[in-house]
Amino acid sequence: MQILIQVLCTKGQSIRQAIADDPRIDRYALQVTKEAQPGRAPGWLKLHATDDTRGALNIEWDAQSSVLSARVVTRGSRRPRPIVGYFVNYRLQRHEGRVQSITTAIRR
Secondary structure, X not given: OEEEEEEEEOOOOOHHHHHHHOOOHHHHOEEEEEEOOOOOOOOEEEEEEOOOOOOXXXXXXXXXXXXXXXXXXXXXXXXXXXXHHHHHHHHHHHOHHHEEEEEEEEEO
């Protein structure tokens, strides 16, 4: 199962880079596990949960439209609810001023 989370943000610096550089991300049960070279297009980031929650978030930032896209991937019959909740909670608490809307879509 895949879930796509799109976060429409206000114009400004890359939210993907802000997530990658955030020293407090572990307080939200998330950790950066892989990151593309900064400055290369498209930049991407991979997050995993710090607990035993399965799944990963593959994150990309589109600077022209100011949209952060996160694709949640889980394997097997595991449901992605916990990691989706961690990410949405993180976005709303750490970058609240930049968030205009959050949209999700499920792909089975």
